[in-house]
Amino acid sequence: MKELKLYIGIMSGTSLDGIDAVLMATNGTQVELKERCHHAFATPLRHRLLACANGEPLSAKCWGELDVALGQAYAELVRQLLHTANTPASEVAAIGCHGQTVWHQPDAPLPFSVQLGDGHRLAAHTNIVTINDFRRKDLALGGQGAPLVPAFHQQVLADAQRVRVVVNIGGIANLTLLDPQQAVLGFDVGPGNMLMDAWCQQQWGSPFDEDAAFGLQGQVNQALLASLLAEPWLAQAPPKSTGRELFSMGWLVQHLSAQAQPVNAFDVQATLAEFSAQAIAEQVQLLTISQQPLSPQLLVCGGGAHNPLLMQRLSALLPHWHVNTTSSVGVDADAMEALAFAWLAHQTLQGLPGNLPAVTGASRPAILGAIHLPG
Ligand SMILES: Nc1ncnc2c1ncn2[C@@H]1O[C@H](COP(=O)(O)OP(=O)(O)OP(=O)(O)O)[C@@H](O)[C@H]1O
Numbered sequence: 020m021k022e023l024k025l026y027i028g029i030m031s032g033t034s035l036d037g038i039d040a041v042l043m044a045t046n047g048t049q050v051e052l053k054e055r056c057h058h059a060f061a062t063p064l065r066h067r068l069l070a071c072a073n074g075e076p077l078s079a080k081c082w083g084e085l086d087v088a089l090g091q092a093y094a095e096l097v098r099q100l101l102h103t104a105n106t107p108a109s110e111v112a113a114i115g116c117h118g119q120t121v122w123h124q125p126d127a128p129l130p131f132s133v134q135l136g137d138g139h140r141l142a143a144h145t146n147i148v149t150i151n152d153f154r155r156k157d158l159a160l161g162g163q164g165a166p167l168v169p170a171f172h173q174q175v176l177a178d179a180q181r182v183r184v185v186v187n188i189g190g191i192a193n194l195t196l197l198d199p200q201q202a203v204l205g206f207d208v209g210p211g212n213m214l215m216d217a218w219c220q221q222q223w224g225s226p227f228d229e230d231a232a233f234g235l236q237g238q239v240n241q242a243l244l245a246s247l248l249a250e251p252w253l254a255q256a257p258p259k260s261t262g263r264e265l266f267s268m269g270w271l272v273q274h275l276s277a278q279a280q281p282v283n284a285f286d287v288q289a290t291l292a293e294f295s296a297q298a299i300a301e302q303v304q305l306l307t308i309s310q311q312p313l314s315p316q317l318l319v320c321g322g323g324a325h326n327p328l329l330m331q332r333l334s335a336l337l338p339h340w341h342v343n344t345t346s347s348v349g350v351d352a353d354a355m356e357a358l359a360f361a362w363l364a365h366q367t368l369q370g371l372p373g374n375l376p377a378v379t380g381a382s383r384p385a386i387l388g389a390i391h392l393p394g
């Protein structure tokens with residue numbers, strides 16, 4: 020058995036809610052979560068990131084400042100994590116930092132994906148080898164650069180006796196098919212919480228619909244739901260990935276404006292939850308899966324696992340699947356993505372690939388990321 024080493028994973032995702040960090044031990048095969056912490060973005064930083072991710076014009080000055088502000092916030096959270104875990108930085112082999120996606124256009128004539136958060140600063144301020152910029156090698160090889168977590172899902176959740184689908188419901192939802200009889204599949208499904216969050220913020224000034232308090236007061240509007248589900252991107256075949264560039268508030272407003280009758284705000288909230296649940300369920304039903312001794316499981320992770328309306332609707336829409344969270348099978352649903360980037364850092368330091376070409380569409384497996392040495 021290879022020795023386990025400590026790694027830190029940092030994730031700040033498309034919800035723009037804040038930063039998740041984990042301390043974990045791994046040898047590539049075994050993964051043990053040691054500590055985790057979360058830092059909510061301060062409102063001004065969140066607003067600047069939202070403006071950037073919504074495509075508002077941004078000066079190079081502002082861009083550079085955001086990069087540094089994020090690098091500082093990541094370094095501060097690493098200090099807090101190590102303090103809580105009572106672990107010196109010298110014991111940590113590396114940090115895997117996703118960074119903050121501010122623009123992702125994998126299908127454009129000049130495809131790119133930008134994650135901000137100064138890796139040099141993170142390495143220098145923590146004194147730990149830091150790996151970031153995980154997506155651009157895959158893009159350079161013709162891939163989407165996303166999703167990257169399916170390889171990690173395979174590592175920690177594949178089961179020889181049953182089919183499992185892991186669904187991460189963050190800002191965007193993505194799924195991974197783990198079927199003992201076939202290669203891993205994975206792709207982005209569409210909005211997870213992103214539109215629900217945006218609507219909730221606009222209507223009630225809350226960053227998200229906590230415990231579906233607003234959505235549960237509304238009724239699904241079938242005409243609006245049909246209009247949302249008709250988005251052509253949803254029916255596109257993988258490899259595919261998406262983000263705020265498509266599923267923006269502007270996109271939602273277009274659909275609302277096209278309705279014959281105005282839709283009440285609570286009903287919009289309920290319809291957006293139903294939209295996310297149906298878009299996921301539809302893709303799960305389209306998967307070709309093998310017969311296994313144990314029945315298939317749908318394992319949810321990401322913040323959407325805390326939304327009771329989403330979880331109820333997924334169970335109802337997928338009656339032949341056992342719907343639960345990844346925490347129920349031993350992988351903390353709130354830590355999954357940060358764990359994945361800690362594991363990806365380990366892959367990179369070992370000279371092992373991090374991407375799955377069958378998922379991202381890249382021409383080959385590749386060692387991902389840019390390595391920043393602290394010295
Ligand atoms: N109690 C709750 N009730 C409803 N929704 C919740 C609850 N807790 C978290 N969420 C949702 O989860 C979101 C955060 O999810 P998560 O941290 O997985 O996103 P992310 O990492 O930014 O996304 P991505 O996977 O797209 O990168 C919040 O914005 C909110 O919409």
Ligand SMILES: CC(=O)N[C@H]1[C@@H]2OC[C@@H](O2)[C@@H](O)[C@@H]1O[C@H](C)C(=O)O
Binds near residue numbers: 123166
């Ligand atoms: C470009 C980008 O940041 N994409 C995120 C986003 O959030 C969920 C989904 O869209 C996924 O494709 C990806 O994140 C995870 C960590 C991934 O790469 O697997």
